[in-house]
Every structure is written in C-alpha cells, then in structure tokens.
Amino acid sequence: MAWALVSTIKDQLSSFIASEFSSIANVKGEVQKLESKFHIIQAMLNDAEKRQVKEEAVKLWLDKLKDVSYQVDDVLDEWNTAMIKEKIEKQQKDEEEKAETRAAKKRKVWLPVSIPNLFQHRVIAREIKELNEKLDEINKEREMFGFELSRAIEVVERPKTTSFVDVAKILGRDEVRKDLVSILLGEGNQKEERSPYVISLVGMGGIGKTTLAQLAYNEVKTHFDMKVWVCVSNSFNKYKIAMEILESIQYKSPNMTASQSSLESEILEFLESQSPNMTALQTLLETICRKVEGKKFFLVLDDVWNEDSTMWEPFKLALKCVANGSRILVTTRKTRVAEIMESVSIINLKELSKEDCWLVFSKIAFFDRDSNQREQLEGLGRQIVEKCKGLPLAAKTLGSLMRFKRSIQEWKSVLDSNLWQLEDAEIKSIFAPLLFSYYDLSSPLRRCFSFCAVFPKGYVFSIDELVFMWIAQGYIKSNANMEIEIMARDYFENLAIRSLFQDFEKDKDDGKIIRCKMHDIVHDVAQLMSKNECFTINSDINLGLDYKNARHLQLKILKEAQIPESIYSASNLRTLILVFQGDYNLSTLFQHFRCLRTLTLNFEYGDMLKELPDVVENFIHLRYLFLHKYDDNLPETICSRNYHKE
The missing domain is CATH 3.80.10 (Leucine-rich repeat, LRR (right-handed beta-alpha superhelix))
Structure with missing residues (x-):
C-alpha cells in the first residue's frame, strides 16, 4: 500500500520538477531532494510491508512514512489546483481583453502562464522544506531495520477473459447439504414442530457456512411461499433487520396484487419517515406478522453474532403466526447464539477432509493447465493444501493465487514463506492464506483492496461506485492507450479472480459484474492492512x-x-x-x-x-x-x- 502511494508521489514530483513553475516558486531544489529520498525509500517498501504484520516497529515506521507522503500529495495537489485556477482566470481575462481591444487592434502583452501570487510561492516553499525535514528523520530511521532492496516495477495486467472458476459444486459438503435440505423441507422423523422452527449452522470463519446456506436456499426456495435473506453481521440492529424483511417480502411476494403492493409501499414510506424507535419497530413487526400469517415462510439470518436473547425475542413472537413447515436458518460462529435463538437443529460444520480441500484447491490452481504441468506441481500443491487446515476459503484463495504461478520455484517460494510462521494461531490458520494473496498483488491493487475496509461487513458493492472512488483517490495509474474507467474495472477483475470478492451479480445483457460482496474474513484482512x-x-x-x-x-x-x-x-x-x-x-x-x-x-x-x-x-x-x-x-x-x- 505504501509502495503505490510513494510511487504516485514520485511521479508528481517528477512532473513538478519538469514544469516551469518549480523555478518560479524557487523550490526546485527542495523538490528534487524529496524525489531522491522517496526513490531510495521505495526500493525497500516491499520488504517493509511484509514485515509490518509481525513487527510493530516496522508498522509504526510505515505509518509515519504514509503520513508524510499524504501531506506531500496534498501540497502538490493544492499547488496544481492553484495552477489550473490561475490558468482559467487568465484565459477569461484574455478573452475579455481581446473583446475590448479587438476594434482598436492594440498590441497585446503576454505574461507567463499560470503564475500564482507571491504569498502562494512562500507557502509552498515553506511547506516543502518542512516535509523534507520530516522525511530526513524517516529516512534515518529506516536504516535500523535492514530492509531488503527491491526495484521491481509493478504493473497491473489485464485479466484473462476466462477469469472466474466456479467451485460451488465441489465443497465436499454433500452429506451435510443433503441433511440440511432434508430438515428445511421437513422430511424424515422431525422433532415436534414449533414456530418458528430454527436451524443453525455453526462454525469458525472461512469454514463455508454462508456458501452452504446459499446452496440450500437456492435448492429449496420453490417449496416456500415467501423467502427472505438478511445479512446481520456484527451489529444486531432490530429496526434495520425488520425493514429488510418487510422490504424483501413486499418486492418478492409472487401473489401480491397491485393494491396490496401500493398499501405496503405506503406503510414502508411511513415507517421510513419515523425514527428507528421501539414504536416504529413494533409497527414493522406487526406488519410483517400480517404479511406472513398462515404462509410457509423461509428466513435466512446470515452471520449472527449477538448473544442477547432479548434482541431476538420480538422477532420470535412476530413469526409465531407462520404456517407449519416454515423455517429460519441461522449462520453463526458462536454456539451460544444458536442456543439463545432456541435452535431445534444445530449443525456444526467441521473442517474439510484433506481430499475435499484438495479438490477445492486443485480445480482453481490447475485450471487451464495441461496434465504434464499438473503432475510436476501436484506434490507441492498437496503440501500447500496441508496449510489450509481444512478451511474452504483458504483453499479457494490459495488456489486462486497458485493459478497464476507457473514455475516450480514460485510454488516452492509460497510453501517455504515465513508468513506461515505467524505466532497468533487464529491469524496463522485463517489469515495466512489470504495474506499470501494480498502480498502477491501489485501495490496499486493493494491500495484498491485495502480501501474496501471503509465499507461495513456484508456491504453490497456497486462496481461502478467502487471504481469511481478508486479513481478519485488516484489509485489507478493512467495509460494513454486506455480509458481510466476501463483500467479501473480491470483492477476490480484482477481482485475478483483472486477470490477477494464473491456473490457476483451480473448484468443480463453484457454479463459484466455489477454488484458483489466481500467475505467477512477477507474484509478482516483489508481492515488489518488499513489499520x-x-x-x-x-x-x-x-x-x-x-x-x-x-x-x-x-x-x-x-x-x-x-x-x-x-x-x-x-x-x-x-x-x-x-x-x-x-x-x-x-x-x-x-x-x-x-x-x-x-x-x-x-x-x-x-x-x-x-x-x-x-x-x-x-x-x-x-x-x-x-x-x-x-x-x-x-x-x-x-x-x-x-x-x-x-
């Protein structure tokens, strides 16, 4: 992330030095010093960024560097804005003077283009000198870390057209899926029905709870009158959850008449105008109860964390009116959550077997490779899969990473990496495979990925919105042969084919991805890298x-x-x-x-x-x-x- 930021600063400094304004401002020497220091520091940033995960001192040093880099970026951008403003104002003034003097044909005296006033000269000179002094201190501190040099030029390549590999059908969960579907459909000898009938999928992060729930949801949805999926995540906001349930019921109910639809729209419009208080919540729940009464209802509450039973109680009461055969499916990392929600059936998801984990990994890693390449790399691949500890997300992410590594040496490099030696057990088992994918990204892509941490977990990304934000931040390197929006979309696809996004929604006309999500664990990595x-x-x-x-x-x-x-x-x-x-x-x-x-x-x-x-x-x-x-x-x-x- 720091590498890309410093690279951007270097490009701006080079442009500034080459312009006529640096001599006007009398800061050319200071800017050249800045550029030289950034050039030296950049050669060490790849090593520094990898070491920051384990070394807090390196992390603090990088934070200082990024802070100064942002300040330099702001100063140069402010200067550039002043230049543009001066140029526009001068053009306007020239137009006015031309109009006034055209008849008299007076001789026009031209001034140097876009010269800021003397006060701006002094301000920019003082700010750049102060930043140079700050960078001197940072440059001295980096000597104590003994960073390895790296002078590789990082370029974001266009992704291949055959980018996405579907692994939905090879999860190694066939038996669990069959059991879950059977319970959802009420088959076999079930315990005495209660309303609502709650089933919980429990397991650690990255184990495949949401994916399994999605498979089951799509398989049984035709057996229910109404279906709703709500991503709950860390904060159990009762009002928001109730709103999402009611909105989903209104817009997806197949038997709703035009008058009913109009009525529900009016109810929603009224509720949206109210504060999210208990009165509004009660009105929402009463409306939901009327809508689902006597209906066979299927509700999925994905990623529930809250262990307070009083938060769940209003929903349990509101949904008692559903027809027999209705189901609520909960995914959670906590057994306690399943218990307080009074789950009739609790399915604890275990790690994948070694062979099933290998199937997930190999289908992606060996995609589009011939049998000879597969034979050469399979031994190393199976050793890498051992490190996945049976986690489907880890296998999928590492498979996406190894797919783009062609040589035996590259595969050995991943297997022997010190990233596997992280001390924290949870970070080692869950984060390490994702950190490999992160550090394998070019620095511009790292910035784009880390930026996603500003959005909450479970957020549905609009691809257009996301790429425009990347462009606004200056993350997309310009290319004279390609429009910047097309380049920004290439950046997104590079991240997507590495399994850093999921749940893709595509345009029906051109097949392009228009919306997607990010797995919670992947989001955790983005947060870790943008702390x-x-x-x-x-x-x-x-x-x-x-x-x-x-x-x-x-x-x-x-x-x-x-x-x-x-x-x-x-x-x-x-x-x-x-x-x-x-x-x-x-x-x-x-x-x-x-x-x-x-x-x-x-x-x-x-x-x-x-x-x-x-x-x-x-x-x-x-x-x-x-x-x-x-x-x-x-x-x-x-x-x-x-x-x-x-």
Whole structure:
C-alpha cells in the first residue's frame, strides 16, 4: 500500500520538477531532494510491508512514512489546483481583453502562464522544506531495520477473459447439504414442530457456512411461499433487520396484487419517515406478522453474532403466526447464539477432509493447465493444501493465487514463506492464506483492496461506485492507450479472480459484474492492512479511538443522535461516506475536513437533503461527489465539478 502511494508521489514530483513553475516558486531544489529520498525509500517498501504484520516497529515506521507522503500529495495537489485556477482566470481575462481591444487592434502583452501570487510561492516553499525535514528523520530511521532492496516495477495486467472458476459444486459438503435440505423441507422423523422452527449452522470463519446456506436456499426456495435473506453481521440492529424483511417480502411476494403492493409501499414510506424507535419497530413487526400469517415462510439470518436473547425475542413472537413447515436458518460462529435463538437443529460444520480441500484447491490452481504441468506441481500443491487446515476459503484463495504461478520455484517460494510462521494461531490458520494473496498483488491493487475496509461487513458493492472512488483517490495509474474507467474495472477483475470478492451479480445483457460482496474474513484482512486509516462507525457507539491518522471514514448518524466530536480530529480525511437521518448542520462537520477527495451523502428513511452547505467550496481536492436524495442545485463554487446524485 505504501509502495503505490510513494510511487504516485514520485511521479508528481517528477512532473513538478519538469514544469516551469518549480523555478518560479524557487523550490526546485527542495523538490528534487524529496524525489531522491522517496526513490531510495521505495526500493525497500516491499520488504517493509511484509514485515509490518509481525513487527510493530516496522508498522509504526510505515505509518509515519504514509503520513508524510499524504501531506506531500496534498501540497502538490493544492499547488496544481492553484495552477489550473490561475490558468482559467487568465484565459477569461484574455478573452475579455481581446473583446475590448479587438476594434482598436492594440498590441497585446503576454505574461507567463499560470503564475500564482507571491504569498502562494512562500507557502509552498515553506511547506516543502518542512516535509523534507520530516522525511530526513524517516529516512534515518529506516536504516535500523535492514530492509531488503527491491526495484521491481509493478504493473497491473489485464485479466484473462476466462477469469472466474466456479467451485460451488465441489465443497465436499454433500452429506451435510443433503441433511440440511432434508430438515428445511421437513422430511424424515422431525422433532415436534414449533414456530418458528430454527436451524443453525455453526462454525469458525472461512469454514463455508454462508456458501452452504446459499446452496440450500437456492435448492429449496420453490417449496416456500415467501423467502427472505438478511445479512446481520456484527451489529444486531432490530429496526434495520425488520425493514429488510418487510422490504424483501413486499418486492418478492409472487401473489401480491397491485393494491396490496401500493398499501405496503405506503406503510414502508411511513415507517421510513419515523425514527428507528421501539414504536416504529413494533409497527414493522406487526406488519410483517400480517404479511406472513398462515404462509410457509423461509428466513435466512446470515452471520449472527449477538448473544442477547432479548434482541431476538420480538422477532420470535412476530413469526409465531407462520404456517407449519416454515423455517429460519441461522449462520453463526458462536454456539451460544444458536442456543439463545432456541435452535431445534444445530449443525456444526467441521473442517474439510484433506481430499475435499484438495479438490477445492486443485480445480482453481490447475485450471487451464495441461496434465504434464499438473503432475510436476501436484506434490507441492498437496503440501500447500496441508496449510489450509481444512478451511474452504483458504483453499479457494490459495488456489486462486497458485493459478497464476507457473514455475516450480514460485510454488516452492509460497510453501517455504515465513508468513506461515505467524505466532497468533487464529491469524496463522485463517489469515495466512489470504495474506499470501494480498502480498502477491501489485501495490496499486493493494491500495484498491485495502480501501474496501471503509465499507461495513456484508456491504453490497456497486462496481461502478467502487471504481469511481478508486479513481478519485488516484489509485489507478493512467495509460494513454486506455480509458481510466476501463483500467479501473480491470483492477476490480484482477481482485475478483483472486477470490477477494464473491456473490457476483451480473448484468443480463453484457454479463459484466455489477454488484458483489466481500467475505467477512477477507474484509478482516483489508481492515488489518488499513489499520488506523479506514474506519466504519455509528454515531451511537463510542469506540474511544483516535482518528488523527484516519484517511477514509464511513459514518452513520442515527436520527436525533449527536455527531461524535472525536471524529473532528480526522482532519486528514480523504473519503467521507456519510449515512444519516434527520437534519444536521453539515457546515460544522465539513469545516473539519479540507482534504476530501470523495464525499458521499446518503439520507435514509425518507429524508431529503435540503441544501448542500457553501463550505464545500473549500474542498479543493474533491474529485467524486455522490448525493442520494438531493433535489436542489449545487453551490456555484463547485457546479463545474463531476458529481452524481439520485
């Protein structure tokens, strides 16, 4: 991640040195010193990034380097913005003068192009000198770590057209799947029916709970009148879960008449306008009860963590009215969750057998290889599979990694890597295979991957939204032969074919991926690699964290909740994704964030953003603005910029 950032800074510094403005500003010498230091540091960053997982001192050193690099980036971007502004103003002035003097045919005196005023000269010179001094200290500190040199040029290649390998049918869970389907359909000698009838899939992260639930869901869905899938994740938000259930029932119910649909829309519209309190929750649950009463209902609650039985009680009562044969399927890592939800059947998923794990790995790793290559690499492959410890996610991810390694030496390098020697047992068994995939990425792709940690677990990514955000952050290296949006999509596909995304939804016309998700464990790795930079927080939860090094933040402000003052320290934010309910003074919030490249404003529950504050004119770095539920004009100060609204 740091490698790509430093690489971007180096390119900007080189352009600045080559321009006429460096001599005008009298900072050329300082900029050349910066470039030279970054060049030296970059050669050691590949080793530093790998060592940061085990060495806290290296992690702290990288944090210092990234902080200075971001500051340099901001200064150069501010300077470049001033240049562009000066150029535009001068062109406008020239146009006016031409119009005034054309008749008299007076001789025009031309001035040097785009020269900022003297004050800006002094500011830029002082800032660059201060940054040079900070980088001097960082450069001295790196000597104590003895980093290995690496001068490889990292390029993001276009993915092959035959990128995706379907492993859904080779999970090695045939018997478990049959048992689960049998229970869901009520076959065999079941215990006495109770409503709701709850089945729980329990197992560690990466064991395949969600995948198994998806297979069973698709196999039995025609046997139920109504089907709903809800991703619960860490926070058990009763109001949000109830809203998702009701929305899914409304839009997917096959027997709903037009009048019923209209009525339900009115109910949802009313509920969305209310605060998420107990009264609104009760109204939601009563509506759900009326909709599912007497119906054969199938509900999947995926990734449940909360062990508080009182959170589950309102749903259990609301769903007692369903018909016999209805089912609730829960996936969780905790046996306690299955118990408090009064599961009639608990299925504990165990690790895959060695042979089944090999099947998952080999189908991907040996995809499109001839029998001779397979024979040469199979022995090493089976040793690598031993390290997967029976986890399907690990086998799938490592298979995707080894698929692109052609030589025996490359396979041996993975097998002998010191990443397998991580001390923490859980990190070793779950994270190590994913860390291999992370470090095998080029540095630009690492930045794109780590950025995804700003979104919450279970988030459904819009590919267009994601790639535009990457572009706004400057993560996509320009190529004169290809449009930047096409390049950004290539970046996404490179991550997808390495099994770092899943649950793909494709466009029916052209087959392109339009939406997807990220596995929870993969998301954990993204968070690990972007620690202290990416945050997702709710205003009602006081995490007590320090946000001074935060660069990307998703903030959800519940209606009538206070904006946590602790986030005001995040003055270096480059991304702010604000999800909020109610009327807030955004001017007060925005005045703390002057470095934003990306700003997303998403009103929930029927509200509408009335006005965008004029303070946004200070966002001189802003590249991407997304407005959801906004019906007014933009302030004149930014009306010429690219933005998107719904």
